[in-house]
Amino acid sequence: MKDMNTRERILETAIELFAKHGFNDVSVRDITGAVGIKESSLYNHFKSKQQLLDEIFNYLDREFSGMSIPEDEAAKLIEVMDPAQFMDMCIMNFKMYFGKPRLIKIWRIVSIERFRNARANEFFTKNLVDYPLLYQSKVFEAMIKKGIMVNADPKVLARAFYSFILFIYMRYFEVDSSEYSITEADSPEAVNPVDSPEIQEMIKGHMDFLRRAFTV
Amino acid sequence: MKDMNTRERILETAIELFAKHGFNDVSVRDITGAVGIKESSLYNHFKSKQQLLDEIFNYLDREFSGMSIPEDEAAKLIEVMDPAQFMDMCIMNFKMYFGKPRLIKIWRIVSIERFRNARANEFFTKNLVDYPLLYQSKVFEAMIKKGIMVNADPKVLARAFYSFILFIYMRYFEVDSSEYSITEADSPEAVNPVDSPEIQEMIKGHMDFLRRAFTV
DNA sequence: GTCTATACTCTGATAGAC
DNA sequence: GTCTATCAGAGTATAGAC
Structure with a gap:
């Protein structure tokens, strides 16, 4: 995590927490709290909480495209x-x-x-x-x-x-x-x-x- | 549904909606709205939303006890x-x-x-x-x-x-x-x-x- | 038992200073 | 790009009149 930029750290933390508790049971506060930034800072990298899930699925799409x-x-x-x-x-x-x-x-x-x-x-x-x-x-x-x-x-x-x-x-x-x-x-x-x-x-x-x- | 009392109608509606959308995505308002009563009336029959899920699982327990x-x-x-x-x-x-x-x-x-x-x-x-x-x-x-x-x-x-x-x-x-x-x-x-x-x-x-x- | 009214909490999200 | 401050909306739940 140390060598990642903020965007990547947010995404990895979101994957971690969504996998543990599901999308609905994880709040933006949970994610940003775990990353160590304020809620509002997340929106400099992602336009919404939903976009986090979309990006995760986009990654899966790419994995399967081959x-x-x-x-x-x-x-x-x-x-x-x-x-x-x-x-x-x-x-x-x-x-x-x-x-x-x-x-x-x-x-x-x-x-x-x-x-x-x-x-x-x-x-x-x-x-x-x-x-x-x-x-x-x-x-x-x-x-x-x-x-x-x-x-x-x-x-x-x-x-x-x-x-x-x-x-x-x-x-x-x-x-x-x-x-x-x-x-x-x-x-x-x-x-x-x-x-x-x-x-x-x-x-x-x-x-x-x-x-x-x-x-x- | 017509021949059920309010408590039963609430429970059946909860089963219906939880099965469709999951527990978290169904609000007390959704349930009472579908039943045709006000939110607060639900609490005359169940002490919490969680108790609805508990009752459903209790029913399953009884089904399996035999x-x-x-x-x-x-x-x-x-x-x-x-x-x-x-x-x-x-x-x-x-x-x-x-x-x-x-x-x-x-x-x-x-x-x-x-x-x-x-x-x-x-x-x-x-x-x-x-x-x-x-x-x-x-x-x-x-x-x-x-x-x-x-x-x-x-x-x-x-x-x-x-x-x-x-x-x-x-x-x-x-x-x-x-x-x-x-x-x-x-x-x-x-x-x-x-x-x-x-x-x-x-x-x-x-x-x-x-x-x-x-x-x- | 049902209603109206309301309290309180948590949610995702935005504005604007630095 | 991060922060402080704030918001509107939706969530569960309660008090008290009828």
Whole structure:
């Protein structure tokens, strides 16, 4: 925080507090108090409290702008991976993605605000649920055609895999996140719930189950 | 609403509005305005706005008080059911449970408030996630012992089944619930998203997949 | 039990001096 | 760009007449 300018410090503090208490339960006074400036000073950097949330979502937008599905990516992937390897990769990506303290906080804001905020709802539905399912079902479809995966509806298989990941997110990131994900902005190495032994074992168990079920 | 006394009308209206906008975004004025009384009149029936939420959660508590696990229920169940029939029963229960308009609204309140409210968080974690998983894994364990289910960790199997149910809840009850579940208090037959053809097909697909994967 | 009137607090936001 | 001072509005809640 020390090396940030005031605007950045306001934004980081807002992310921290919104992730902890939700947008509505954090006042401009709370934010500026934590930053160490007066309320009115915030308005030299942001035109309103709402703009803080907008900027946070803009950042998420930018993070996701690079995530489109190249039509031929599935074809490339199946040349070097079997279903189990692909799923391991997905979990690695998930861990890396939600291992970034800043992103995990922003996703928690999305989770909290999705019932009130249309943009948060869209992020959640599209980027956290529907897009991954679509991507995985395309890869699975290609693997079925190649004959290295059981012949079934690829969408069903994608849901069998990814609904478990969402379960982990819902149960251990959203619900228990006060325990894990909300860390001081100054401590870069946040404890990732996925790294805990119990969840590692849950994931391993599920992967073993799916490896068997997905085999031809 | 016509045949209710004022206290009941206030409570039903509060459930309706909290489910739509969340506790914080509904004012006492909103509630009393919808009921057709003055703000101050509410305090003849409830000592505070907070008490409204408490009463709603008390109702949920009562609904769940009858739901304990008899130690021998799993034994009884497996005498008459195979894994597929048991899972169908679970889904039926889920549909019936979330088909009641009042309960679906209250669960939406739980989903919204669980990030802020410790009691809501506990309801969600215990009654919606952990308890069903425990119950199912016990039944699956008995079925494995009986030899009518694949020999695997029953907890893994329960998660494979129930994380999909939670996915349906998360994706179609929570996220899209403005479309389906929030109905006028006067219309008793709320449209249940689970009854839609798409979701019926998702469930059927997943059940076919699991029937095969759970077979010895 | 319902009303009118009002108290008090907190909110986001602005004006203008420095 | 930060401060002091201030504002209007909305929030929950209470007192007391009817």
